[in-house]
Amino acid sequence: MQTVEAAGLEIGDGQPTRLMGVLNVSDESPYEPSVFADSTEAAAHVEDLIDEGADIVDVGLESANKRFEVLSAEEERERLDTAIETVERVEGDAVFSIETRYHEVAAAALDANFDMVNDVCGFADPELPRVCEARDAAVVKMASPPDLTRPGALASVDDIYDALADGLTGKTIIDPAFGGWSEDKTLDDDRETFRRLGEFRDIGRPMLVSINRKNFLGDIVDRETDDRLPASLAATALAVGRGADVIRTHDVAETRDAAMIGDALGDRIEG
Template sequence: MRNVDAAGLGIGDDYPPRIMGVLNVSKESPYKPSVFNDPGEAAEYVDRELIDEGADIVDVGLESANKKFEVLSAEDELDRLETAIEVVESVSGDAVFSIETRYHEVAEAALDANFDMVNDICGFADPKMPEVCDARDAAVAKMASPPDLERPGAVEEVDDIYEALSLNGLTDKTIVDPAFGGWSEAKTLEHDRETFHRLREFRGYGQPILVSINRKNFLRSVADRDTEGALPVSLAATSMAVERGAHVVRTHDVAETRDAALIGTEFARRRVREAGDVDVEELDVTTVREAQRHVDRIGGDTDAARQAVVHVFELTGLGPEERGALRAAATETGLALVEGDDGTNVLLVGTPVAFENAAAAAGGVSGALDAALERLAGVVQ
């Protein structure tokens, strides 16, 4: 996993999770506590409510990305940028300042002033955006989006989200964002839940991952909470996201989110091993699809992904003939079989390929065993 240096702030597996607090200078923003027009008041908020509470990054939004509002032009954003620059100049605390925009002109002006990084909500739909960030050696968060400056985040299926992040490439300092939230009318809560389930796949890019899940509908609906009561579900999801590989968490609830993220990283698997001059990383792979992302990244043999995951299942209530069929199948397919003392319980250990082959080899002995093996072969895909 590549680490990214964002104006001296390390982001990646070698660093603790980073918290991105939010400031809006857009009157349209739905989260009113973070909205300011007066630079002095905004700077005080940033110091007191964001940096002092643990924000490593402050993301400044110039307009609401809510699809019900008209999209501002680059010129309109540049007008608002003047206020944002005043805020940054007035802040006394230490943080990395990120400008949220979709336009390279705005990113360029912000980086040439006092901003440190860019949060591109249109995922390089403006093809000059990566050039601007590269030229200034700036980190850039790239949110999955179609090639359309007026439709940020308007992708639904996980595979499409993953592919959208390839639009116009990646800089060496890109942080990928899978775009959680209702960015399009077609996107459902199930789409977001599926993306969260498959979050580890986005490690296949080899770049740090940013998630923006604070009080999002796909979490609120699980516990039947409104926005005001959704902090607990956000914190639970934050810990899970960090454990699954997220490196930056964007939030309005800085102090609480920081604590949840620290719990997530404390119990995440240790991914990197010290090995002298050779870098060794144990990839966090739990499914064939996750393995496939890494195989694709290095241009390897796609069949290898189906050998990269091992599953363990326990079967109970087997008769002597069924156990005998499994012993024979294990010998033929490389599936490991462990039998219990009482003879009725067995553990099956193997790759998806081994389970598929075992299902074919042991088939026909009984309807119950056929159903069980068919089910297992389906689960491991």
């Protein structure tokens, strides 16, 4: 297993599970507690995430929900100004990740005050990994077709695996892409991917898992989004035990404890 370093933070075997807190500067994002349009309020939220235990803060510029039109690189770039101002205001210490699918936005963020990139389209823009390599930046590759308009739109575990195993940089973290990214992807597909999480360890790269309050968990426990935290925590401990190196979450404080249980009672950290 290759360990990835992101601005001094080691991610991978032999390291504790890293927590990625979430900040959205997009009005469309569905989880309101993580949405902030004002940089001062956003910075205060980031500091709260850091105090709760976030090692990484992932800043989203647009919702990847399939119901919304995809923003252009220019439109994302306009929103990036708020994200940059937010990070400049933060006093706490964390690794800052920008969520984007465009190399132009990734370059501007990395040239400002961001440390890594979270690519929700899985290198559909072939220049994006090159931008990250040129700046020696870690980058998350989410499993997706080679299409900038279809993030996460792969259903079969085999297709997800193949998408993640190809074209990686030396500092790539893989993400199997849980969630309702496309009409074809079902809750059963997410459950099957979760059951087979351990197979992705064969790719030899650290793995990020984003399952916080996801529909496939809500379906199991018959709970709506606001009441899915216990299910998310149970799944987090299982995911860590099955090989997750980073957990992306809106609920950092609670997820920290679940990840610690996974580290202590699972076998991932021993490599």
